Amino acid sequence: MPIRQKIFALIVCVGVVIFIIDMVRRRRLREEYSVLWLTTSVIMFVLVVKYDWLETITKYIGAGLPTTTLFIGSIVFLMLISVQFSIKISKLTNQVKDLVQDNTLLRSELMNRSRSDRGGTPGSEEDEVA
Amino acid sequence: MKIIVIIPAYNEGSRIAEVVSNVHRTVPDYDILVVNDGSHDSTASSAATAGATVLSHPFNMGYGVAIQTGYKFAYAKGYDFLAQIDGDGQHDPAYIQRLLEPVISGKTDLTIGSRFLEAGSYEPSLVRRIGMAFFRKVVSLIIGTRITDSTSGYQAFNRDVIRFFTTEVFPCDYPDADMLITLHRAGFRMMEVPVRMYSNVEGKSMHGGIMPFYYIFKMLLSIFVTLLRKRKM
Numbered sequence: 001m002p003i004r005q006k007i008f009a010l011i012v013c014v015g016v017v018i019f020i021i022d023m024v025r026r027r028r029l030r031e032e033y034s035v036l037w038l039t040t041s042v043i044m045f046v047l048v049v050k051y052d053w054l055e056t057i058t059k060y061i062g063a064g065l066p067t068t069t070l071f072i073g074s075i076v077f078l079m080l081i082s083v084q085f086s087i088k089i090s091k092l093t094n095q096v097k098d099l100v101q102d103n104t105l106l107r108s109e110l111m112n113r114s115r116s117d118r119g120g121t122p123g124s125e126e127d128e129v130a
Numbered sequence: 131m132k133i134i135v136i137i138p139a140y141n142e143g144s145r146i147a148e149v150v151s152n153v154h155r156t157v158p159d160y161d162i163l164v165v166n167d168g169s170h171d172s173t174a175s176s177a178a179t180a181g182a183t184v185l186s187h188p189f190n191m192g193y194g195v196a197i198q199t200g201y202k203f204a205y206a207k208g209y210d211f212l213a214q215i216d217g218d219g220q221h222d223p224a225y226i227q228r229l230l231e232p233v234i235s236g237k238t239d240l241t242i243g244s245r246f247l248e249a250g251s252y253e254p255s256l257v258r259r260i261g262m263a264f265f266r267k268v269v270s271l272i273i274g275t276r277i278t279d280s281t282s283g284y285q286a287f288n289r290d291v292i293r294f295f296t297t298e299v300f301p302c303d304y305p306d307a308d309m310l311i312t313l314h315r316a317g318f319r320m321m322e323v324p325v326r327m328y329s330n331v332e333g334k335s336m337h338g339g340i341m342p343f344y345y346i347f348k349m350l351l352s353i354f355v356t357l358l359r360k361r362k363m
Contacts, residue, residue: 094298097191097195097302100188100189100191100195101195101198104165104185104186104199105199105202105203105206108203
């Protein structure tokens with residue numbers, strides 16, 4: 001691996017690690033989402049430093065060049081990140097749904113109670129909500 | 131014996147009062163609940179004026195979420211039986227009692243109103259008919275009972291099914307063919323009852339645009355993973 005390429009790759013890896021850790025420090029990124037970023041950066045760093053390991057993996061997976069292996073690795077990483085986000089979004093969607101339903105039922109209950117307290121007839125919430 | 135009729139509605143301000151009045155005229159002893167799914171028009175106030183209890187989502191969440199909010203309300207309030215009918219006037223309320231009778235008598239846990247068993251119902255478009263025919267074959271094959279209208283939202287069921295539908299097993303994204311399979315695998319009995327359905331005069335449909343393609347994809351995937359899941363009661 002040419003020395004310039006090696007230095008550039010190491011700078012990128014170190015830069016990503018510093019950036020992610022700083023984001024976690026400033027509470028703009030939760031620890032759970034930093035795991036994949038940090039793990040991938042460390043793996044990339046090790047493979048660039050231990051170039052013979054990268055060559056062994058390249059031979060093992062049948063890639064043409066060690067840089068191709070790194071490229072494939074980055075695509076796999078991006079896919080994993082996307083899947084992680086999709087899973088999280090699905091969970092959040094379900095949580096939003098449950099919250100909306102609970103909010104709707106509780107608001108109805110609240111309206112009925114306040115109407116009963118005022119001596120009205122419990123029933124529709126709409127004259128107060130609409 | 132407490133019975134409730136649930137009507138999910140989204141921007142049905144022009145028709146919901148008539149639907150509620152028709153239901154009330156047909157089954158005056160039953161409670162009527164309209165779940166207003168974040169409508170931007172007068173749906174909520176019109177339904178309330180017509181005599182329904184109204185629950186309003188703060189924003190639009192879709193048909194499945196709206197109907198499940200109704201199930202959660204019915205379960206929390208201790209209702210024994212539930213009938214559901216669309217808020218766009220497509221379902222003839224005259225059949226609510228017929229849908230409920232087999233459920234109340236204990237003959238079945240859930241009844242599905244089938245437009246294909248009753249003369250006088252509208253004819254869906256050719257593409258929809260092909261889709262419906264495909265999914266009814268799939269559902270009938272899997273559950274071992276002939277189902278002619280697996281996409282019908284005109285249904286009635288007992289408290290056990292209400293409880294089941296309040297859990298995470300209920301597919302809020304187009305609950306129909308996959309839901310019937312889930313019910314069957316959970317041990318619930320179901321049967322069809324002939325009903326009359328009219329075409330949607332305003333032509334609004336949740337199956338417009340590219341949604342039919344998504345519907346087919348979602349339904350096939352959902353049926354497949356439903357079969358992979360462990361049976362749950």
